[in-house]
Amino acid sequence: MELKKIQEYVQKNSINPSECLYHTQRSIKNKKGEVAGKLRVLVPKTDGKARVEYICPECGAYGYQEAEWKRPFYVKCEKCHVKIGVPKMKAEAKRDLKRND
Helix, strand or coil, X not given: CCCCHHHHHHHHXXXXXXXXXXXXXXXXXXXXXXXXXXXXXXXXCCCCEXXXXXXXXXXXXXXXXXXXXXXXXXXXXXXXXXXXXXXXXXXXXXXXXXXXX
16 A cells, blocks of 8 residues: 555646645654564655555554654544654654663
8 A cells, every 4th residue: 555645636736846844754663673564754844734545563553644744743543543753753763772672
């Protein structure tokens, strides 16, 4: 399953990277540490609302949500209610380094 809803929104509204407060597309790990899901977040400057599209790493369900953008940011899977966080990439890299040491 692919994440298409945000891509359609970007094309429909002709959004450029400079018009975004935040934009990321990542693979996400489940509780076992295996890459099992995907996440895409888009926050246009026009309304500051986060549009989140994901495939849950725990249950594999597809979901789309709109929420207020603030840090730390997370959404809950609509099916299994697991918390899907969007950590800062620098903090996530440090955490991974500590685990591997």
